[in-house]
Amino acid sequence: MKYPFSGRMYSAPESFLGRLFAVSNNPEIISFAGGLPDSSLLDVEGIKDASSYVMEEEGREALQYTTTTGYLPLREYIAERYNKRLGIPASADDIRIVNGSQQCLDLTAKIFLDSGDAVGIENPGYLGAIEAFSMYQPVFKCVDMDDNGVLSDVFKTLFEKEKPKFFYGIPNFQNPSGRSYSDERRKEIAEIIRETDGIFYEDDAFGELSFDNKPRMPVKKYAPENTIMSGSFSKIIAPGMRIGWIYAPKEVISQFDCAKQAADLHSNFLCQKIMHRYLTSVDLDSHIRKITAAYSKKCRLMCSLCDEHLPESIVRTDPKGGMFMLLTLPKKINSLKLFEEGLKRKVAVLPGIPFYANGGGEDTVRLNFSSSTEDEIISGMKRLKDTVASFRL
Ligand SMILES: Cc1ncc(COP(=O)(O)O)c(C=O)c1O
Structure with missing residues (x-):
């Protein structure tokens, strides 16, 4: 059956997500390729209390x-x-x-x-x-x-x-x-x-x-x-x-x-x-302080391990917030190849390619520092070091 999809469906960029989900489902791989907040920082108890209150006090309105x-x-x-x-x-x-x-x-x-x-x-x-x-x-x-x-x-x-x-x-x-x-x-x-x-x-x-x-x-x-x-x-x-x-x-x-x-x-x-x-x-400001303190620590750890483990020809950004940093690679390393080689060593990075609307990004990779634990960042960066070493710069 040939389904008559609209022209716009053919203008969407090719999705990287399928590949990434496969990566995030493999527990052996340390993934810096995703973009999730740290689940351990979600306030499950607080949301549970708020949910109970709404259902008990305003349930009929809330379900309309x-x-x-x-x-x-x-x-x-x-x-x-x-x-x-x-x-x-x-x-x-x-x-x-x-x-x-x-x-x-x-x-x-x-x-x-x-x-x-x-x-x-x-x-x-x-x-x-x-x-x-x-x-x-x-x-x-x-x-x-x-x-x-x-x-x-x-x-x-x-x-x-x-x-x-x-x-x-x-x-x-x-x-x-x-x-x-x-x-x-x-x-x-x-x-x-x-x-x-x-x-x-x-x-x-x-x-x-x-x-x-x-x-x-x-x-x-x-x-x-x-x-x-x-x-x-x-x-x-x-x-x-x-x-x-x-x-x-x-x-x-x-x-x-x-x-x-x-x-x-x-x-x-x-x-x-x-x-x-x-x-x-809740005290929202104190909740946010807790999250930013945790992300800031992970970011600093990842930055210092980049500086320690990666050659000078790989240049990183210096985030002052958020969840991501970007590495710019030397000519000899293609971001897709780095992704493939990283998977062999059980670390995933995200090639920059899908972030460039008109093409490019073969020389960049995005790293996420929010969702991994500090131990995972330490082990994952060692694996990235070995991956980069395999390119013999
Ligand atoms: C820059 C930016 N904008 C918007 C979103 C969408 O977030 P949400 O729909 O969860 O608010 C994201 C998600 O990662 C994002 O990174």
Whole structure:
């Protein structure tokens, strides 16, 4: 049977995930290739208490249909946290709850992109965004990064000459590189989008996973009307609950509501209520401090083992938060070959290739440091050292 799938299904990039799942299911392999939060840091007891409370006190309401916009007290909580944490005057009206911030990527692409439209993205950029946008058959315009973020002169030329519908970026602890934009770069980006009437999609999935106490202002603060921001509870509370949000200008929110209603009517109401109960009954800041202390320690361990075990010709990024770092390889090592050779020695790294929307990445690999234990990081890095040694540089 030849099924008549739509053209968009053929524009999605080839999926690496099947291969990766096979790797993560093999307990003998130490995997730095995935991207999961550390399961031991999930607050099972806290979520259990919040769930019992919601079912006992508000069960009939929580199991009903609700509005597309999302649970108002949860939206108020998110707005208030923006006010307190970053001094941004958000209000619940500017915020909508979604099924994980991944859904914002799909719905934002749906409301902005027609086939053939230009969309900007960091190079390398988040694979999940490349996959979500690809469904709408855009033309990707990739902008390289340095250690201070996306290159602002190239970004400016892009907005002046090619007018992408929007540019997607991750200023805090980027996936896959772990890099963050400097404050100066954020201001430059904000100025460019204000001057060119451009739109910046600011994905802040990792914003709260900071290892230093340095305040990092979102681009949204400097260009509120030109920025669509998304956030998520996945990295700080529980990805399985699938609760994220969009924070955007009113005209965008109104179109977003249309698209969201058509897609799924509303996000899981029970989980929204449980999340709200949880957030208002625990000390969220101390929970986040516990997670960031653990990730920061693992990150420092992985960085020092990279420096100790790998040759100088392999250059790593220096994450100040988040869950990932990126290695740039010398010419003699191809990232796919490193992946294959690593599997033989029971360590998995993720070739950078799927993060480059227009090709490339044969010279980069992403390493995840959040999900492995410290012992696994120590053993896995030794295996990576042996793998690299086999290339005889
Ligand atoms: C940069 C980035 N954005 C968005 C997401 C999607 O997360 P969620 O849908 O769980 O909020 C991820 C997941 O890893 C991510 O890395």
